[in-house]
Amino acid sequence: MTLRIYGDSISGNCLKVKWTAERLHLPFEWIETSVLKAETRTPEFMALNPAGQVPLAILEDGRPLSQSNAIMLHLAEGSALVPVDAYKRAKMFEWLFWEQYSHEPYVAVVRFQVAYLGKARESLEARLIERGDAALARLETQLQQTPFLVGERLTLADIALVAYTRVAHEGGFDLSQYPAVTDWVGRMETALGIIRSLGVLPCVCRPA
Amino acid sequence: MTLRIYGDSISGNCLKVKWTAERLHLPFEWIETSVLKAETRTPEFMALNPAGQVPLAILEDGRPLSQSNAIMLHLAEGSALVPVDAYKRAKMFEWLFWEQYSHEPYVAVVRFQVAYLGKARESLEARLIERGDAALARLETQLQQTPFLVGERLTLADIALVAYTRVAHEGGFDLSQYPAVTDWVGRMETALGIIRSLGVLPCVCRPA
Known part of the structure; x- marks a missing residue:
C-alpha cells in the first residue's frame, strides 16, 4: 500500500510532511482534509486518528503515525535531511x-x-x-x-x-x-x- | 570534561534529563539553577545560553545543547531507552x-x-x-x-x-x-x- 498523508494545505504542520516526502521522492497519496470544514472530526477520520488531528500518516503497512515532526523524522531517517554527525x-x-x-x-x-x-x-x-x-x-x-x-x-x-x-x-x-x-x-x-x-x-x- | 547539566530541581523538564543520565549511568555534574531566583538570567548563565532557559547541557567537548527532549535523545542514542524498531x-x-x-x-x-x-x-x-x-x-x-x-x-x-x-x-x-x-x-x-x-x-x- 502506498504511504497516505492526510493533511490540510493551509496547515504548515501538514505541508512540512508533504514537502519532506516530495524532497525524498517518496511515492505518497495526499488526502486533503480540511480542519475548517471539520473533516478531521468525521467518524471515518476519527476511526483513523481518535485525536482528530492532521497531519496523519498511514504507513505502507497500514499503521498510523501522527505529530508532524515525528512523521518527518520517520520518513527522513537515513537520508541527507538528518545529519550524520x-x-x-x-x-x-x-x-x-x-x-x-x-x-x-x-x-x-x-x-x-x-x-x-x-x-x-x-x-x-x-x-x-x-x-x-x-x-x-x-x-x-x-x-x-x-x-x-x-x-x-x-x-x-x-x-x-x-x-x-x-x-x-x-x-x-x-x-x-x-x-x-x-x-x-x-x-x-x-x-x-x-x-x-x-x-x-x-x-x-x-x-x- | 564531565557532562554538565544546568537544571532546576522543581522543573520536570530538567529532571527528565537528570533521570536519563542517571539511568544510563553517565557521569555528570548537576548545577542547580533556580528559575524562581532568576539564576537563569544572570550574565554568567546568559553567556552559556542566551535563551536564559534550563535545562542546559554542556557536553564533554564544551558544546551547549538545550531543549529537554533533544538533550535526552542525545544522551540516550543507541541505548535501550530508544527502540531499535x-x-x-x-x-x-x-x-x-x-x-x-x-x-x-x-x-x-x-x-x-x-x-x-x-x-x-x-x-x-x-x-x-x-x-x-x-x-x-x-x-x-x-x-x-x-x-x-x-x-x-x-x-x-x-x-x-x-x-x-x-x-x-x-x-x-x-x-x-x-x-x-x-x-x-x-x-x-x-x-x-x-x-x-x-x-x-x-x-x-x-x-x-
Missing part, C-alpha cells in the same frame, strides 16, 4: 522541539486567528505577538551565522521552521525586519519547489 | 513531540501557577485545565493497553511524560481518576529511583 543531529532536534514549543504556538496561532478566523490582530493577547516576534528574532540570529539552521546543509529543522515562518506575514508579522530569515525563506521555497504566487504547489496525488 | 522509535517521537505541545503547556503550567506562583486554580483559564485533563486521559487510554507508552519497554517517552504527570496533583489534577496512569507513575518512580516522600532524590554531584 551526532552533535548536528542533536541541534536539529533542538530546533524541532523548539519549533513546537516556542514558534508554532505563536507564529502559527496568530496567523490562523487573523487570516482564517478573521480576528483583528489588535484583539489578540499581546503575549502571542511578542513571543512570535521573539521566535522570528531567534531565527534571524542563527541565520545571520549559518545558511541553514544547523549549519551548511538543509535539514528537517529548516523544513519544519519554514512552514509557518514563510506565511508569518499573513498574521501581520513584518518579515522585512528579519533579512536573513527572508533570504532563507526564499532559498527554502526554491529548494522545496514552492511557488509563492500560487501559495502552495497543487498536490500531485499518486494513485494508491 | 523503526515504528516504535517513531511512536516514541510522537509522544515526545506531543508532550511538549499538548501536555507540558497545560499540566506543567497549571502546576507551576498553582504550586509555585500561588494562584487559585479557579482563577486560571478553564482551557488550561480542560486540556491538562485531556492529556491525562490520553495517557490513561494508552496505559490501559500497554505497560509503557510505546509498548512493553520503558523508553524516553515514559521518562519525558512522567516528569510532570507525577506532580500533576500539585496543580489540582486528580490522578485517582486515571488508575493506569497512577500505576505507571509508581512503576516509573521505582524504575528511576525517585523517592516520593522526599520529592526527588538529592543530587549526587560528581566533581567536574
